[in-house]
Amino acid sequence: MRGLSRYPVNHQEDTRFRAQAIYQAYGIFMERPDWMEIGQGASRSWAERIEIVDENDVLYYEDQRTGVRKPMHTSPLPWGSMEYTNEFDSTKDLWDISREIQSEEQIDARLPLPDPQTMLERGDFDLPRQVMDDYGDSRFITTILDTPFSDAYCVLGFKGLMVIQRKQPKLFHYLLERQLEVTKKMMQVWAEVGIHGVYVEEVFTGADIISPRTYDEFVFAYNQPYFMYMSGLGLCPIHYVCGDVIPRLEQIAQLDIAAVGVEESKKKFVIELEEVVRLVAGRVAVLGNIDAVRYGQNASLEDMAAEANRQLRIGQDAQGFLLSTGSPFPLDTNPRLIDTMIATAHAFASHT
Numbered sequence: 582m583r584g585l586s587r588y589p590v591n592h593q594e595d596t597r598f599r600a601q602a603i604y605q606a607y608g609i610f611m612e613r614p615d616w617m618e619i620g621q622g623a624s625r626s627w628a629e630r631i632e633i634v635d636e637n638d639v640l641y642y643e644d645q646r647t648g649v650r651k652p653m654h655t656s657p658l659p660w661g662s663m664e665y666t667n668e669f670d671s672t673k674d675l676w677d678i679s680r681e682i683q684s685e686e687q688i689d690a691r692l693p694l695p696d697p698q699t700m701l702e703r704g705d706f707d708l709p710r711q712v713m714d715d716y717g718d719s720r721f722i723t724t725i726l727d728t729p730f731s732d733a734y735c736v737l738g739f740k741g742l743m744v745i746q747r748k749q750p751k752l753f754h755y756l757l758e759r760q761l762e763v764t765k766k767m768m769q770v771w772a773e774v775g776i777h778g779v780y781v782e783e784v785f786t787g788a789d790i791i792s793p794r795t796y797d798e799f800v801f802a803y804n805q806p807y808f809m810y811m812s813g814l815g816l817c818p819i820h821y822v823c824g825d826v827i828p829r830l831e832q833i834a835q836l837d838i839a840a841v842g843v844e845e846s847k848k849k850f851v852i853e854l855e856e857v858v859r860l861v862a863g864r865v866a867v868l869g870n871i872d873a874v875r876y877g878q879n880a881s882l883e884d885m886a887a888e889a890n891r892q893l894r895i896g897q898d899a900q901g902f903l904l905s906t907g908s909p910f911p912l913d914t915n916p917r918l919i920d921t922m923i924a925t926a927h928a929f930a931s932h933t
Contacts, residue, residue: 588635589632603712620660626703630644660705676740684752706770723778729803754799757803787824818837819838
């Protein structure tokens, strides 16, 4: 804040600060990861209307357009042209907002088709461009996108997502088609930025939640053109699927993807890495599924090395293998455990 109680955000400075924060975060590891993930930054219009306010040692974002002030420590990292209103709540889970989507016109209004050139010019992709300039030659750089079905959660909520399949299937198909077109525009932007790949997340599609018929009709049918389009843009698609993925792997391996990632065993489903490798049958690469909680909180360095080596040996039977966790590490994970995981992979690769 440079001794000031109010500090106007400058877009170029904000972009530089964000890039430095990302590099410092990766810098806590003694053994550097091979892969960096990047999202959008904030737009110039966001910077122009936001001031950071220091009041009683609490920092706030203050939106000069709406007059709303939000504590920085409880707000998500700003991206795009995010606006702050009194209804803004970043912690709220979506249960059922499907009543707001009852017609194709409402879907179009909720999901406008973005213009890639406009998106590139507004400034929120300056951050990934900066990261590519700094690390694009030495790291595999990706972003995260969701499949159409998973993105529909943000439009409908969880209950709404489950109910619309039965009550309004025609409208749901229209929503998925619209979401697919919106995401294609986003893919174009990321391809123009020059990142190497996309980590495509998918939730609520496991065999523990929806039926095979539902998966075929509302998930797989849209994932086929989704990944084909992504590959056609030169982006490397990595498909990470939550839930009980085992019954889906035969179909997933047919998609135009480079690799598939799965969760660790949890709840009432079991996902053994040997089974994943067997079912994929050399058609795509496989990501490991080290239990992030067990080995991120309750393991010694020796335990982590042993599990990493176990999965690396299993991965030798895959077309390609990337050592990974099945879920994100808990925030209080000892960085030295992550160092051990990465170092074990590097050592294994150098001897095989």
